[in-house]
Amino acid sequence: MYKLILSWRYLRxxxxxxxxxxxxxxxxxxxxxxxxxxxxxxxxxxxRLHGILSDLVIESMGLDGIxxxxxxxxxxxxxxxxxxxxxxTVVHIPAMLSYKVRGEYVPHQINLIGVDAxxxxxxxxxxxxxxxxxxxxxxxxxxxxxxxxxxxVESGREVARRPQLKDAGWVYRRHRAVxxxxxxxxxxxxxxxxxxxxxxxxxxxxxxxxxxxxxxxENPYLAASTTEESFFDPLKExxxxxxxxxxxxxxxxxxxxxxxxxxFLCLPGDDVNISFxxxxxxxxxxxxxxxxxxxxxxxMNEYDSTFxxxxxxxxxxxxxxxxxxxxxAAVTSIQIKLHEGTNLQAACERLRKRFxxxxxxxxxxTWQEMQGPLLAAVRMETVILNLLxxxxxxxxxxxxxxxxxxxxxxxTRDIGILKSLGAPGRGVMSxxxxxxxSLGAVGSxxxxxxxxxxxxxxxxxxxxxxxxxxxxxxxxxxxYFQEIxxxxxxxxxxxxxxxxxxxxxxxxxxxxLRAAKLHPVEALRYE
Amino acid sequence: MKECCxxxxxxxxxHLQLSxxxxxxxxxMQTSNAVTHHTTNQPHHHSKQNGPHFRIAPKPAQAVGSAPxxxxxxxxxxxxxxxxxxxxxxxxxxxxxxxxxxxxAIAGQSGSGKTTLLHLLATLDSPDQGEIxxxxxxxxxxxxxxxxxxxxETLGMIFQFYHLLPELxxxxxxxxxxxxxxxxxxxxxxxxxxxxxAKTLLDLVGLSHRLEHxxxxxxxxEMQRAAIARSLIRSPQxxxxxxxxxxxxxxxxxxxxxxxxxxxxxxxxxxxxxxHDLEIARQADRLVQLVEGRVEEAGTVAGSRQPDVVxxxx
Numbered sequence: 007m008y009k010l011i012l013s014w015r016y017l018r019x020x021x022x023x024x025x026x027x028x029x030x031x032x033x034x035x036x037x038x039x040x041x042x043x044x045x046x047x048x049x050x051x052x053x054r055l056h057g058i059l060s061d062l063v064i065e066s067m068g069l070d071g072i073x074x075x076x077x078x079x080x081x082x083x084x085x086x087x088x089x090x091x092x093x094x095t096v097v098h099i100p101a102m103l104s105y106k107v108r109g110e111y112v113p114h115q116i117n118l119i120g121v122d123a124x125x126x127x128x129x130x131x132x133x134x135x136x137x138x139x140x141x142x143x144x145x146x147x148x149x150x151x152x153x154x155x156x157x158x159v160e161s162g163r164e165v166a167r168r169p170q171l172k173d174a175g176w177v178y179r180r181h182r183a184v185x186x187x188x189x190x191x192x193x194x195x196x197x198x199x200x201x202x203x204x205x206x207x208x209x210x211x212x213x214x215x216x217x218x219x220x221x222x223x224e225n226p227y228l229a230a231s232t233t234e235e236s237f238f239d240p241l242k243e244x245x246x247x248x249x250x251x252x253x254x255x256x257x258x259x260x261x262x263x264x265x266x267x268x269x270f271l272c273l274p275g276d277d278v279n280i281s282f283x284x285x286x287x288x289x290x291x292x293x294x295x296x297x298x299x300x301x302x303x304x305x306m307n308e309y310d311s312t313f314x315x316x317x318x319x320x321x322x323x324x325x326x327x328x329x330x331x332x333x334x335a336a337v338t339s340i341q342i343k344l345h346e347g348t349n350l351q352a353a354c355e356r357l358r359k360r361f362x363x364x365x366x367x368x369x370x371x372t373w374q375e376m377q378g379p380l381l382a383a384v385r386m387e388t389v390i391l392n393l394l395x396x397x398x399x400x401x402x403x404x405x406x407x408x409x410x411x412x413x414x415x416x417x418t419r420d421i422g423i424l425k426s427l428g429a430p431g432r433g434v435m436s437x438x439x440x441x442x443x444s445l446g447a448v449g450s451x452x453x454x455x456x457x458x459x460x461x462x463x464x465x466x467x468x469x470x471x472x473x474x475x476x477x478x479x480x481x482x483x484x485x486y487f488q489e490i491x492x493x494x495x496x497x498x499x500x501x502x503x504x505x506x507x508x509x510x511x512x513x514x515x516x517x518x519l520r521a522a523k524l525h526p527v528e529a530l531r532y533e
Numbered sequence: 534m535k536e537c538c539x540x541x542x543x544x545x546x547x548h549l550q551l552s553x554x555x556x557x558x559x560x561x562m563q564t565s566n567a568v569t570h571h572t573t574n575q576p577h578h579h580s581k582q583n584g585p586h587f588r589i590a591p592k593p594a595q596a597v598g599s600a601p602x603x604x605x606x607x608x609x610x611x612x613x614x615x616x617x618x619x620x621x622x623x624x625x626x627x628x629x630x631x632x633x634x635x636x637x638a639i640a641g642q643s644g645s646g647k648t649t650l651l652h653l654l655a656t657l658d659s660p661d662q663g664e665i666x667x668x669x670x671x672x673x674x675x676x677x678x679x680x681x682x683x684x685x686e687t688l689g690m691i692f693q694f695y696h697l698l699p700e701l702x703x704x705x706x707x708x709x710x711x712x713x714x715x716x717x718x719x720x721x722x723x724x725x726x727x728x729x730x731a732k733t734l735l736d737l738v739g740l741s742h743r744l745e746h747x748x749x750x751x752x753x754x755e756m757q758r759a760a761i762a763r764s765l766i767r768s769p770q771x772x773x774x775x776x777x778x779x780x781x782x783x784x785x786x787x788x789x790x791x792x793x794x795x796x797x798x799x800x801x802x803x804x805x806x807x808x809h810d811l812e813i814a815r816q817a818d819r820l821v822q823l824v825e826g827r828v829e830e831a832g833t834v835a836g837s838r839q840p841d842v843v844x845x846x847x
Contacts (some may be wrong), residue, residue: 007720010714015700424697428685429713526657
């Protein structure tokens with residue numbers, strides 16, 4: 007009983023212990039906040055990565071692809087059985103995309119992915135990240151009249167504004183086509199004027215001059231464009247659709263009012279050129295014109311700045327992947343989605359066993375393996391950060407150790423009194439151990455409450471800090487998240503709190519032992 | 534000492550030997566002494582006045598020749614301390630005994646080994662040589678746990694510097710030995726009885742109005758009275774007092790001595806008191822004088838209250 011009373015009284019009266027409590031509190035709160043934010047970021051990243059990538063991918067090692075993929079698909083269905091949820095074929099190749107901005111072509115190195123609009127939704131959440139609501143419901147490579155989101159819908163707040171997307175689609179395309187036609191006409195007129203100035207100076211000679219045009223060397227480009235225009239009308243027609251990663255086509259910046267805006271260099275309705283290696287040995291160079299029909303925003307910069315999706319059949323045709331004799335089309339990879347709860351690694355191993363790399367030119371990987379370095383880096387970051395932060399609590403532990411030694415010295419006579427009254431050594435030890443436990447419990451408890459409150463109000467706190475400091479704490483132009491993502495894992499919180507209490511207890515063991523071993527006579531005589 | 538104690542004609546100690554754990558008075562005490570306990574039939578009056586409320590009833594004279602039994606004895610006690618490479622002998626062959634129901638004063642100059650001897654008697658320290666017996670049983674070689682229990686249950690201690698725990702109130706300080714001796718469950722089970730007993734003891738030493746005060750809010754005399762109450766809470770068979778008046782002025786010191794004398798006379802409490810003040814020592818029943826770690830003289834104090842008790846010289 008006396009142990010509890012005395013440790014409680016020491017806790018209340020020894021203000022030096024407050025310093026130890028504060029350091030434990032801060033350490034615990036910081037660890038909870040950092041872990042929650044890291045878990046939030048990590049979860050978002052995993053979700054997006056997994057959303058884009060299917061569970062398992064069988065890739066062809068060469069660019070020519072797999073021609074007998076239908077047999078392969080049948081075998082995969084056999085091997086995976088009920089575990090298989092969906093399966094789709096994909097052509098995935100490196101490519102070069104360019105579009106015209108103010109008369110100049112802007113090139114981008116991209117990953118060109120030919121997807122089957124019908125089956126791709128079965129294996130990934132690809133559609134979820136598109137900007138047109140109809141495309142989110144059902145993927146289509148047809149250009150929509152308009153109706154693209156003019157702000158970041160996913161974040162739920164109108165933070166990143168996209169005013170340019172208001173009329174994007176056919177409305178924009180027609181407007182642009184008319185404008186370009188006018189421009190072209192006036193250019194042609196100017197060109198004609200410069201080539202036959204006399205014709206325009208003396209209208210009477212017009213007919214004659216028209217005869218003389220045959221002598222003028224023909225502009226091959228002009229001729230080509232005229233020929234093309236004869237069978238392709240951009241006012242009414244589109245090329246094969248392409249869905250671009252949003253960062254390929256836009257730049258995020260702040261408006262003069264300080265609002266985050268996305269400025270688009272090309273819009274749905276614009277045409278882009280894509281150059282890619284064709285199938286065959288050695289690979290040749292192929293080019294195709296596509297019309298931007300939507301943007302893809304996964305908020306994973308790596309994907310948003312490199313991925314471009316086109317219809318599978320179109321890409322196969324352009325690359326020469328369709329065998330003219332049999333009509334069979336090759337694919338470069340098969341993406342597989344498994345039912346939830348399936349052991350991915352085991353399923354992957356079964357496929358690898360059936361299609362060993364030494365016999366088949368396939369690479370079979372899980373989505374985690376495909377993003378291995380990135381996920382490993384995030385894991386490593388979390389571990390290192392936790393290690394460093396735990397040092398804070400360890401420092402607090404040393405604070406407790408020093409404080410306790412001081413208190414034991416200060417209380418030497420009291421220890422002697424207790425022993426003279428018959429208190430056993432372990433009883434005296436218990437006083438200081440329970441004191442350490444109390445310090446740890448109070449420090450961790452307050453730290454836990456503070457940490458959880460901080461996590462709950464983290465965005466408001468960030469706004470408050472921005473208001474106070476005048477500087478942006480969490481810049482959406484950098485992170486592509488509108489709010490700081492957080493996830494509180496009860497296990498993590500429990501471990502942090504238990505760890506802090508254990509450190510406080512451990513720190514009190516040595517001083518408590520010293521107190522227990524004090525000789526009562528020496529303690530009574532201590533001054 | 535006698536004169537000052539005849540002032541109040543009514544007050545008696547209450548059931549000091551009747552603790553919840555010791556419902557019957559110590560048989561040894563009862564049988565070994567022809568002392569009448571005037572406890573149960575006396576009116577109990579809670580005086581509003583501060584200070585001790587004892588009435589010293591004259592101790593019945595002991596029959597000639599019936600020496601009180603020995604409660605504690607030492608034989609060949611030696612103790613020395615080492616400072617650097619030098620061994621300093623403190624006690625050299627100390628032989629003496631404590632008779633039940635008597636006040637034994639251990640007197641001597643500073644450095645004569647009085648306090649060391651008291652610490653050995655209290656089992657706070659172990660002798661280098663020699664033996665200490667309590668009720669005929671050797672106690673100096675007991676294991677640590679048994680010694681802790683002995684100090685808690687059988688021996689009471691008061692110190693020159695009171696040694697109250699500063700974090701606790703007067704009441705809590707008095708209850709500390711009970712808290713040490715009982716488990717949390719048992720303590721709470723007997724909480725009301727323990728509390729009543731502590732309050733009664735504090736009332737007897739005149740501190741009923743200081744229950745919730747911390748030691749720093751008490752005077753020296755009050756602190757020593759609280760320490761006496763604390764030493765009595767477990768109904769000890771032997772009270773060891775280390776210079777109980779050494780830090781007090783003469784008048785307050787006398788009040789403390791009155792309390793001890795009353796406890797001795799009315800409750801037959803055996804007291805061993807260490808003092809450097811010969812005047813105080815001479816008021817005891819027996820005087821053991823230490824000179825340079827040796828018992829120079831031990832015997833009945835001439836003119837003491839028990840002149841007919843023959844002291845056996847060690």
